[in-house]
Amino acid sequence: MNTPLLKNYRRDITILAAALAAVLNFTQCTPKQSAAVSSVPNTTPHEDPNKGLKDYFKNDFKIGVAVSMNSIRQDSALIIREFNSLTPENDMKVGVLHPAENTWKWENADAIVAFAQRHHIAIRGHNLLWHTQDAKWMYTGPDGKPASKELLLQRLRDHIHTVVGRYKGKIYAWDVVNEAVQDGEDSTVIYRQNSPWWKIFQSPEFIEAAFRYAHEADPAAKLYYNDYSSENVTKHRKIYKLVKSLKDHGVPINGVGFQAHWKINSPTQDALRTALKEITSLGLEVQFTELDIDIRVPSALTPNATALVAGAQAAAPVDPGYTPELEALQIAQYKKMFDVMQEYKKHIKAVTFWNVTDKSSWLDGRGQGGGAATATAGRIPRKAYPLLFDVNGQRKKAYWAVVNTVDEK
Ligand code: G3I
DSSP states (O other), X not given: OOOHHHHHHHHHHHHHHHHHXXXXXXXXXXXXXXXXXXXXXXXXXXXXXXXXXXXXXXXXXXXXXXXXXHHHXXXXXXXXXXXXXXXXXXXXXXXHHOSBTTBOOOHHHHHHXXXXXXXXXXXXXXXXXXXXXXXXXXGBOTTSSBOOHHHHHHHHHHHHHHXXXXXXXXXXXXXXXXXXXXXXXXXXXXXXXXXXXXXXXXXXXXXXXXXXXXXXXXXXXXEEEEXXXXXXXXXXXXXXHHHHHHHHTTOOOOEEEEOOEEEXXXXXXXXXXXXXXXXXXXXXXXXEEEEEEEOSOOTTTOTXXXXXXXXXXXXXXXXXXXXXXXXHHHHHHHHHHHHHHHHTTTTEEEEEXXXXXXXXXXXXXXXXXXXXXXXXXXXXXXXXXXXXXXXXXXXXXXXXXXXXXXXXX
């Protein structure tokens, strides 16, 4: 904890946080006071035990959360109180649901849908086509060679018709295609090249087909293209080109999902505005589908981040934890992002958090800044604290900063 590198890092963060804290009004981080309690100092939270995020945002958009059977078992009361949309975190992914041609694993997906229906919570489906957690068997033909386009399309159609058909009328929106755009600065390479789908098709035909099959199976479901880093200027132009081409070809697409795996210093409000402006100009709706704000220090805030990681590995476990400085930065970033969402609320249909509380986030255990381990930056035991509920399921100050962005006019 006391290495020179960590001291530098703490100093960098402290300077930035002090500047931010100065502009942060503390009232943004406590509940707004009703007239009846206006004499209560606003440092004393007046929490209405019956109200949750879904109630504060009821005139704006749905507030959702990604769940597993574990999180439903552990946090059902909180989920029911706070959210009015649920996304299965893993249990509807193609490889999880359909691991072999004649094998279907419905148990968890059905249980999540039943839980949501019991509590009158809407359900988003995630997802129908992705290059990860996919069904590997689909890519090989009976002769052991790569499947033909025709066979792959037939399998895709069968999969989508079976899943979307099973939950027809119960799932209001589907992430039909997930992460099909190529990362990187080369703006001429739009489609993800290392996807098994791209390798077989060498064209976006499979993307168009997935949307058409989903629409055939449930014409009322809202169909989304979903991706991450959607606020990065190069990436969002590629996403724009992809969805515009779908629209131009008459493909039934309703919206774009911004995953929103954000950091305490990124994206900027202007980057988010630019991306929202472009996507909504196509007449598409938007959902923020996987929101979290990782507090682990991005390299832009600590020029010596790589060295810090190396030092941390040597001296593990190193975790500065949820310090007041990092908390202030996270609160400020949550407020900035929700302020922009308020500006675009007529286009935004739902905002979904990716996991329930800071006790368990998919980011924990991943490397510095949320990426997977690499040769130079291995996994270090630092928690991400990215959500609005702390490790004990209590509302954080960031919760109130978010709630207080609601425009009550
Ligand atoms: O279920 C197995 C378990 O049987 C096994 O013992 C264990 C050992 O590692 O693995 C378990 O599976 C893990 C699964 O999560 C369920 O916990 C996988 O290893 C792990 O890779 C998987 O991670 C998921 C990740 O997608 C896969 O890429 C995360 O939970 C999930 O939050 C994450 O979600 C994605 C979205 O779908 C798309 N956008 C990015 C987002 C974050 O990566």
